[in-house]
Amino acid sequence: MTPEGDASPASLRILRTRPQFLALNRGIRVPAGAFLLQARDRGDEDPAVGVGFTCSRKVGNAVARNRAKRRLREAARIVLPMAGRPGWDYALIGRKDATAGRAFDALLDDLRGALDRAHR
Template structure:
């Protein structure tokens, strides 16, 4: 199996980890997606990478519930963002109490696709 040519590859994902990156997303778009909240903004720096961050507050539950919610959000982003996200944009997926950890995974993927469609309309 051969790899896709570099020009056809999806842009790489870069994990947001600094507080300043999340604060910059507060000035961007916010889209409720049913099982989580999506924040997005165009960095405008010419870098083709897609930035993605994940967070869950204590309202989501104990450490086990928060970690499960973040794992599910990370996997959804890994599957959807390379094709549905835009190069040069940052996204933050914020878990919601009672739904992010328990929502069926297919529905979580559909939520992310729908939120990305609304952001990029």
């Protein structure tokens, strides 16, 4: 049994195209401590949870952006299969100095809290 409940985990699919991210831009925005979460209900019958990651050049050089994205990917891999809603897409947008410097347990808590606020 998992801490999030008895539901079976949803499968994740990675968002890769610009139209997918633009559609998310029109959805719900939830600021979290280390990142910004964007969420939207796709409204289709696909039960997969879509997830995308981005960090602008404001976050830092390529090394800093890649580190921030690796941390966001791992947090999403751990949290979204159980806490994300099937049929929804999410984008995690890194923040300067916050995403890479945040304790990983706090990053996981930020994601769980942001998902709760997005689905209210």
